[in-house]
Amino acid sequence: MTAIDDSAPVETDRELVGIVAVADNGVIGKDGDMPWHIPADLKHFKETTMDHPIIMGRVTYEGILEALGEPLPGRTTVVLTSRDLETPENAVTARSLEEALEAAETAARERHDAADRIFVAGGATVYEQFLSALDRLIVTEVHEEPDGDTYFPDWDRASFDDVSRDDRDGFAFVEYVRRSS
Numbered sequence: 001m002t003a004i005d006d007s008a009p010v011e012t013d014r015e016l017v018g019i020v021a022v023a024d025n026g027v028i029g030k031d032g033d034m035p036w037h038i039p040a041d042l043k044h045f046k047e048t049t050m051d052h053p054i055i056m057g058r059v060t061y062e063g064i065l066e067a068l069g070e071p072l073p074g075r076t077t078v079v080l081t082s083r084d085l086e087t088p089e090n091a092v093t094a095r096s097l098e099e100a101l102e103a104a105e106t107a108a109r110e111r112h113d114a115a116d117r118i119f120v121a122g123g124a125t126v127y128e129q130f131l132s133a134l135d136r137l138i139v140t141e142v143h144e145e146p147d148g149d150t151y152f153p154d155w156d157r158a159s160f161d162d163v164s165r166d167d168r169d170g171f172a173f174v175e176y177v178r179r180s181s
Helices: 039-049 058-068 097-110 124-133
Strands: 002-004 010-012 015-023 027-029 053-057 076-080 091-094 117-120 136-142 160-167 171-178
Touching: 010 097, 015 039, 015 124, 039 136, 039 171, 053 058, 053 097, 053 124, 058 076, 076 097, 091 097, 097 117, 117 124
Parallel strands: 015 117, 015 136, 053 076, 053 117, 076 091
Antiparallel strands: 002 010, 015 027, 136 171, 160 171
């Protein structure tokens, strides 16, 4: 069960999972895009998040729309934004963390065969807002130090256990699980 410190506690029985590709210098983006192209990471993201709701910010969502011409297929995208956006059937907007989590819960139950996970997929502000509530982090560690304008927030690595690592050429897929208190 996850609780988020927003205006009121938000709870979910589903696992709340952050998923991110982050360079050695903390960069996750530049000019609304990733400053690298790693096909294996894109495939890993797709396989990991397929058939699950994903919470993301407007800039991340718009970057995906620009790249794909549509929201991520096979997933419900919950866009955390204060703006009014028109969204297709597999995307919804939310104005608060609580509303985003409620929308993701509804999508998990009604569209994704009671999926056991809700993913948080950026950007930096969204990661920062959800970080204290994440049960798990799935990180692609990109062994580069590119220029960027968006960084993954500082996080307490001591609060997580490294439960799996798959080292590749120039990057690694690493999974962290929050330690029980």
